[in-house]
Amino acid sequence: MNYNFQFKTYQRPFKIPLKTAHGIWKIREGIILSLTDKHGNIGQGEIAPLSWFGSETLEDALAFCQQLPHLISTEIIFTIPDCLPACQFGFESAFIELSSNNAVDLSQLQYSGLLPTGEMVLTHWKTLFQQGYQTFKWKIGVDKITEEINIFQRLVNIIIETLSHSQKIRLRLDANGGLTLEEAEKWLETCDLINATQELIEIEFLEQPLSINQFDLMLELCDRYSTPLALDESVANLQQLTYCYQQGWSDIFVIKPAIFGSPKKLKNFCQNNQIDSVFSSVFETDIGQQSALKLASELLLYNRAVGFGVNHWFV
Ligand SMILES: O=C(O)CCC(=O)C1=CC=C[C@@H](O)[C@@H]1C(=O)O
Numbered sequence: 001m002n003y004n005f006q007f008k009t010y011q012r013p014f015k016i017p018l019k020t021a022h023g024i025w026k027i028r029e030g031i032i033l034s035l036t037d038k039h040g041n042i043g044q045g046e047i048a049p050l051s052w053f054g055s056e057t058l059e060d061a062l063a064f065c066q067q068l069p070h071l072i073s074t075e076i077i078f079t080i081p082d083c084l085p086a087c088q089f090g091f092e093s094a095f096i097e098l099s100s101n102n103a104v105d106l107s108q109l110q111y112s113g114l115l116p117t118g119e120m121v122l123t124h125w126k127t128l129f130q131q132g133y134q135t136f137k138w139k140i141g142v143d144k145i146t147e148e149i150n151i152f153q154r155l156v157n158i159i160i161e162t163l164s165h166s167q168k169i170r171l172r173l174d175a176n177g178g179l180t181l182e183e184a185e186k187w188l189e190t191c192d193l194i195n196a197t198q199e200l201i202e203i204e205f206l207e208q209p210l211s212i213n214q215f216d217l218m219l220e221l222c223d224r225y226s227t228p229l230a231l232d233e234s235v236a237n238l239q240q241l242t243y244c245y246q247q248g249w250s251d252i253f254v255i256k257p258a259i260f261g262s263p264k265k266l267k268n269f270c271q272n273n274q275i276d277s278v279f280s281s282v283f284e285t286d287i288g289q290q291s292a293l294k295l296a297s298e299l300l301l302y303n304r305a306v307g308f309g310v311n312h313w314f315v
């Protein structure tokens, strides 16, 4: 079958520029595409590249869209090259929307709220907590480790003072590969101590403590500390995830569906391999988020909160 293909770009400024170990991110840019079949049914998809995470650039994605004819076949959709993972996601998502009528129940998903870096976390966490979040992610590796661990300890104490004994909070730390081995060890000692002594708080995992090329060191850290580790940048697409799985990673895999590649191939991998996954946003719009959350609700092995509590980052 052939589909009428249209696309347009978008820009969404962050309310507060997002600081990570990769740098400062001010505007989320992407492409919204639509496929219209001969009956006039429309399926929408989103191409939300994140080149510093390993996907194609927005320019690559635009060039791919611009060279396509206005009428595209199913074959074109399912033969988009692996070097264009965000395009694979965007086109397949639109196709899935067109070809499946079953509504997916997203109501069982728990969400993780993304906290601001630095001291703002000490006041901002309460706003998200009052909105109902019970899982939070905080980015580290942005300031000096002594400052960040100090803020973290103050955050833990504030949370413990706020919670009633029936509540439990999960905290995730994300270093974006920005720690040295010694700093990762210091963070993991801190997390292990909290997990061993605090009832009301669980440090759920430390995400991507080291860089992609330090996989073996992260594998060793899994054996030395009880706080789980999560790979994110190391498993940004199917090829990387397959490699880390085959090399023996058995802790957590962060999957960012919008830049991961073909949803069909992701489903196939997760249905053939039991991985402990956390699904995560790349700050896409509702169009990409709906497609990503449908995948999460189908593929989550454990009910880990999805990292999509990010809309408050936009104006
Ligand atoms: O995973 C989440 O909880 C929210 C999304 C998130 O943290 C990220 C999205 C995109 C790039 C990074 O800044 C960051 C991450 O590294 O996970």
Ligand SMILES: [Mg+2]
Binding pocket: 174, 176, 207, 208, 232, 233, 254
């Ligand atoms: Mg991450």
